[in-house]
Amino acid sequence: MTERKAVSPEYMILEAPREKRFLIGNEALAAAVKRANVDVVVVYPITPQSEVSHLCGDLWAAGFIKEYYRGEDELHVMVSMMGAAAAGVRTFTATSGPGTVRAMEPFTCWAGYRLPIVCGFMGRGIGTPANIQPDSIEIYYLLETGMIIFHVESPQDFFDMTLQAYAITEQPEIHLPVAVFSDGFFVTHGREVVTVTPEDEYLHPYDSRFSPVPAMDMETVPIKMARDCLVIKNNFISYNANASWQQEVRAAQYRARKHIDRFMGGPLEVINPDAEILIMASGTAAAQARVAMELAREAGLDVGMVKIKVIRPFPAQEIAQLAESARLVIVPEFNYVGWLAREIKAVVNNNAKVFSGPSVFAGMTLPPEVILAELQNLVKLSGVRR
Amino acid sequence: MDTVKIAPGFEEIMPKEYQDLVNDGPYGRDLGVKDLGTFKELIEEHPLCAGCSLTLSFRLVIASLPTPEDTLIVTCAGCFGVIHPQISLHCTIAPFGTHNAFASGLKRALKVKFPNKNKDVISMAGDGGFSDIGLAPTLHSWFRRENFTSIMLDNECYANTGGQDSGMTPEGIALNMSPKGKQFPKIQFAEIAKQAGCAYVATVTPTKPRLLGKMARRAILIAREVGPTFIRVATACSTNYKLSAFEGYQKAKSFEPEIGEYFTEEAELYIKEIEKKSPKASSKGEEENED
Secondary structure, eight states: OOEEEEEOOOOOIIIIIOOEEEEEHHHHHHHHHHHHTTTTTEOOOOOOTTTHHHHHHHHHHHHHHSSEOOOOSSSHHHHHHHHHHTTTEEEEEEOHHHHHHHTTHHHHHHHHTOOOEEEEEEEOSSSSSOOOSSSSSSHHHTSSSSEEEEEEESSSHHHHHHHHHHHHHHTTTTOOEEEEETTTTTTSEEEEEEEOOOTTTEOOOOOGSSSSSSSSSSHHHHHHHOTGGGTTSSSSHHHHHHHHHHHHHHHHHHHHHHHHHHHHOOSSEEHHHTEEEEEEEOOOOHHHHHHHHHHHHHTTEEEEEEEEEEEEEEHHHHHHHHOOOOOEEEEEESSSSHHHHHHHHSSSSSSGGEEEEEEEOOOOOOOOHHHHHHHHHHHHTTOOOO | TTTTTTOOOOOOSSOOHHHHHHHHHSTSSOOGGGTTOOOOOOOSSOSSOOOOOHHHHHHHHTOOHHHOGEEEEESSSGGGGGGGGGBSSSSEETTTHHHHHHHHHHHHHHHHHTSSSSOOOEEEEEEEHTTTEEEEEHHHHHHHTOOEEEEEEEOOSBBBTSSSSOSSSSSOOOOOTTTTTTOOOOOHHHHHHHHHEEEEEEEEEETHHHHHHHHHHHHHHHHTTTEEEEEEEOOOOOOTTOHHHHHHHHHHTGGGGGGGEEEOOOHHHHHHHHHHHHHHHHSSSOTTOOO
């Protein structure tokens, strides 16, 4: 192992020099985990996540991760992550589609425990008919778990947003789990040039004394404290405590905004904000939207785009404002339900101008021409003129 | 102990119970079951049923910890979910049945965090928690040879949910989800524990308090160095088996013939060595003919 230098997240994310690599998404994610100085990784294999778990195993074997094992299934992997993070160490895991829904109970517990776990999700189809193709449906199931949720567009995002996840959630007033979500295969197995921070620089170790709840390690006063005891006693004070605890989780999500602004340059990327028509998208749908926007502009339409990087805390105000001046908003997605369109409709005034689609799923691709065709069709129907 | 002492100026403000813990608690002291009644216990009063032998078992385990100041308890849903917030140790309720997965992550992380200091992790759950919903993570923690102790408080039913049969309920017993009597035999969990790789397996009843204390300490010490350990505490649920408090005690006592211990060779050598060096280490005043 070469000599490594511990650096602050501010330096690593905002100032460190970058080197070019030619990486698939899973490799970019593992490169971020290596630099994040992770203590404990527990994983369970599933396509298309397995590769990043193999790479984490290699990092452990080489001494870059301190503890690593393959757990018995996703439910118990996610609970083991709870145990490890509760002890007050830095943790990482990842899963995909069916693994995500199998582990739903612990996902609903992580935020209540105030655990700064970072979890990679490699989205894929769930349920019957069985499907291993790319799909972003699982974000829909994760929306109200209290997690902070990022949706990556590319391997570059996977690298950056994973480091940003640690930087943001380990702030004393945040400490929430972070889902770094990618669309399976498109990102996990797509190869492109990724700029990464130097190999020999890694984050300072995690210090659990900055956690808003004491680590479970018997090093702090053993007050009669169980973070989850608040449901146990049936009285008014207990109900109040539980209720305010839930509100505090959401408040912590909200407080993450200032760190999202600092480390990520905000939750949105906006191109041509004053355009008559806005394409709003997240993940790889945003990559397709970029091309569709160019095609539409070439065809003479006044089109802009909004890439939504952060799904939770949802940037409601900004999206409402952007939609205010647009005459038409379309939301292409890689899932059947169109959850992003629902989220946007819920915050936009006069939301009849928000159209869900095109939505593709079950492994179909989303060619920019399909987005353009939908756009032209809607323009015809709604009477938006250039 | 630095981790419990009261910050200067707060001595008068801290509740009486806390002051008692600091001044007369078991942290950093060599106390055990035989000392009960002479020190401030880690467990406060509890709201469980009168005569509950599961609660007694819990209390005896908590009184037997070799180093309570460095012990963490993982439990899951069940009657003692109402007790554990009352104990003065870091503890948590894992999602139902997942206690051994939680304990695996916790113990490994504590080894990473404190490479030069031992932290004991104890996973405690009921018979349903271990034998039914938690079977997979329990077995896998043993297959992986995780260094913590599992203690099953076996009252032969799901009690907190209103009295249903569990895998540990004997065949033929009619409970709320076995109206025609349970259709299959009680699971031989201690046998499973041996096969799955436990270095120490014991069965005991709370009617033998000092023996229970001795076994708990053996299990905890062996788990530190040798491998996973398992204790089945045979208790009784008075409420759901419709017994009086005294009948419940008698029922727990009726399990005494099942009391036994199993060691792997390595575990036996290890514990004998410790007990030879310090006869009190495991026994904590265990005496014959106690009741």
